[in-house]
Amino acid sequence: MALWGGRFESGASSMFKQVNDSLPFDQVMASQDIQGSISWSRALQKAGVLTADEQAQLEGALSELKAQLEGALSELKAQADAGELDFNASSEEDIHSFVEAALIEKLGDIGRKLHTGRSRNDQVATDFRLWVREHIASLRADVLGVIKSLLNAASRHQEAIIPGYTHLQRAQPIHFAHWCLAYVEMLKRDLSRLDDLKVRMNQCPLGSGALAGTTFPVDRHAIAEELGFDSPCLNSLDAVSDRDFVLELLFVASTSMMHLSRLAEDMIFYNSGEAGFLQLGDSVTSGSSLMPQKKNPDALELMRGKCGRVFGSLQALLVTMKGLPLAYNKDMQEDKEGAIDTVNQWHICLCIASEVLDSLQLNEERCREAAAQGFSNATELADYLVGKGVPFRTGHDIAGRVVLQAIDKGCAIEDLPLSDLQAISDKIEDDVYPVLQLEYGVNQRNILGGTSKETVTKALYQELENLDKQG
């Protein structure tokens, strides 16, 4: 049953239905649609449009439908026959018409009263906000899960030192926990972006009608409050046209996926035969059909690879929205598939990131060895010379020449005899050797945000405490 059949003489073509119908994907908003409709029926009653009895019948039928639809949705997920409420067998255009048709089926004319003063334009804007808001809460928990796994990995390996890189060249040694905490900072920002998004999007479009508001005196504040919004949207044109909240969700997801992708990339490299810093659990890796020795980091590669579709969805919706005149246009129905897919993929990637981190085993010996190689204590030598009154630039130059000498002799800086060092600079004395030890350089960076044991331990405990509070 089309909701708008009156002025049409013939039905929609099957090809038109393919391009036009959104029920195949907007069925995920079934419970939000019903929740919004219950509030709308209460508002209509208070406005004198429905009697108390009519409202009670509508609310009863909607609640019944909600239970049935939720059953159907979970059965559909399990690929089972969903019986009467099979969305796939329905010829309804979208979830809003589907719910309304089911209501009319149950209640007859009373069901036909619910849409008074309402449009699918303010309805879809409300439903989708409710849907996004619910997912903000679950995604928040997923992000916290990754933070927890990073903190656990850091706690298991508090002494471990790995090479720190710039340009993928060994630069300066760092604590492994410092590396974990770097990703904790990124994910904390992702969390706060989710929180910001919720603050901005939590306004209720219902009562905006198709575009110009409604003639029925519904209490928009009461509707907003009942649906958990902070306030009603303040302009009806904007309320039905705004999809910023979807764009923001896609941006927050994209940024977070970018973080997960860098985390994945670091771990893929650390896991490589060349680095050999860590092993991944069997549960998150796969083998090769041809090469029996292979154990591939597929979970991490997919965390990196799935960025493509998530970034694509952000770009797609930006392009869809950019030329649209006010107010609603059907182009905007394209807001959903990318967002639904993004939420699914981001959720999966956050969960798998936790599993990978929980499974990883650090090869501390190998990390230490690599951290000590590559002349990563050259900065220490330059800083040492600064302590001896040498200007930093000159110290930098001397340390560079020492590195050349070490390369020449095929040894580490600390393995060069004092005579070789003094031939380059007479400022270098015997007390240079402790300075060249791995831990020395690391623990010298005892400044807020630095990699010393003391600062890292403090930061780790602070974050564990923060996590507890998020609880």
Ligand code: ARG
């Ligand atoms: N299925 C539509 C969407 O997702 C609902 C709104 C339809 N409104 C309309 N006037 N055709 O955007």
